[in-house]
Amino acid sequence: xxxxxxxxxxxxxxxxxxxxxxxxxxxxxxxxxxxxxxxxxxxxxxxxxxxxxxxxxxxxxxxxxxxxxxxxxxxxxxxxxxxxxxxxxxxxxxxxxxxxxxxxxxxxxxxx
Numbered sequence: 220x221x222x223x224x225x226x227x228x229x230x231x232x233x234x235x236x237x238x239x240x241x242x243x244x245x246x247x248x249x250x251x252x253x254x255x256x257x258x259x260x261x262x263x264x265x266x267x268x269x270x271x272x273x274x275x276x277x278x279x280x281x282x283x284x285x286x287x288x289x290x291x292x293x294x295x296x297x298x299x300x301x302x303x304x305x306x307x308x309x310x311x312x313x314x315x316x317x318x319x320x321x322x323x324x325x326x327x328x329x330x331x
Contacts, residue, residue, distance in 0.1 A: 252291055259326045260291040266322050270315060281315060282306065294323055 252260055264278075264287060271278040282290075286306035295301040298316045302309075307316075 252288070255330065256291045259294065259323065260287055262322055262326055263287045263290055263319070266318060270318065282311070290319060290323065294327065296320065296324060296327075 263282075264284075267278050267281045267287065270281045274281075283306050286304055289304045289306075290301070293300070293304060295304065298312060298320065301307055301316050301319055302312050
């Protein structure tokens with residue numbers, strides 16, 4: 220006798236819930252970021268928006284929130300470290316890597 224297990228739906232419902240938590244409590248609550256990591260996450264989101272506008276593409280085509288979240292958590296200081304972040308392939312590393320590393324290092328310098 221087979222048992223069918225139905226998992227909760229993923230996608231829009233969960234995304235809306237995450238976006239609602241971000242609006243209500245900020246990114247750190249929705250993504251479990253520390254307060255200082257949230258500041259880096261927001262800096263990276265602004266960078267992503269600028270890059271997207273410059274290239275006339277949607278922001279998610281530059282980096283996903285998941286990638287920005289991982290960058291905020293890991294805080295890579297080199298291209299080699301950045302390459303280990305999910306969603307960062309050779310093309311994104313080449314096109315945007317220096318911008319990201321500069322943003323992370325600038326943010327870290329501001330903390331000291």
